[in-house]
Amino acid sequence: MTTARSQLISVEATPYYHCVSRCVRRSYLCGYDELTQTSYEHRRDWVEKRLKLIAQVFCIDVCAYAIMSNHYHLVLHINTEKAHRLxxxxxxxxxxxxxxxxxxxxxxxxxxxxxxxxxxxxxxxxxxxxxxLCSISWFMRLLNQYIANEANREDDCTGHFWEGRFKSQALLDEKALAAAMAYVDLNPVRAGISETPETSDFTSVKTRIKSLRKDEASAPSLFPFAGNPRNDMPDGLPFRLLDYLELVDWTGRQIRAGQRGYIESTRLPILERLGLGTNSWLSLCTTIEKGTLIGSAAAIEAALPQLNRQRRTGLQIL
Structure with a gap:
């Protein structure tokens, strides 16, 4: 049974959400369709440009994204304070x-x-x-409608392009946020499309690495890293960028060990800072699309009333 969007998204519960949109049946968003011998690679650029435009307009920050062959992932931050200041x-x-x-x-x-x-x-x-301007539903609507119209025009057809409503998951604490971002940024590595995060085209991690190499303070159109939580915390993600990059690299190595897309292993400071054990972290990063809430048991329990929900059935718990 479909869950009401009001029970999936509540800024009172958390401003962070993992969203996924998939193409209907065998439709290709991007990449190369072996069945029809047709390349749709150029559509990745459509999605990325439209995403950045909408992010500049809306009071919703893009924390992470990955544009795949028949779906895309986003981690979004609802910035209500910014909307109220306008x-x-x-x-x-x-x-x-x-x-x-x-x-x-x-x-x-x-x-x-x-x-x-x-x-x-x-x-x-x-x-x-x-x-x-701070509604994820409107953000996704303007992104998906534009891409569907462009794709249908190019394919000279009509009808549904997307599978249905986008899927959203509430990220209730720092652990869930870091896990979802790493999951999104590692999608091309897990799929065997790229060997490393820095070579994964049309992902937020590659965009951040490119900006880092240019000595830019933050990547354009992406929510910046604000560093470890503190009293005078500026607007941004509650991690250090370098810690996050090490986390993505380490997680990718563990998930793909002995398989295509393998990255050599290392240990990360951020795991100790977030209190994450190796086994629980890997379990979460390989099954993150299960459930509609992601967070610790305490965080999920606190969020249920704000999402007008009573039961925790089917929820992912860290």
């Missing part, structure tokens, strides 16, 4: 980057609103847009 004109400017301007809003921008009723109607529209 002025009315900033909200309008952002929303109209991806939408047409209603006549009433055109008049509002020109200062032609003369009645209280019209002003209230404008403010209601702006408030609705403000809420949508």
């Amino acid at each position: 002025s009315e004109h900033e909200v309008i400017q952002r929303w109209l980057t991806l939408h047409r301007t209603p006549v009433l809003i055109q008049r509002f921008l020109k200062g032609e609103i003369s009645t209280e009723a019209e002003k209230n109607a404008c403010l209601t529209i702006i408030q609705t847009w403000r809420e949508r």
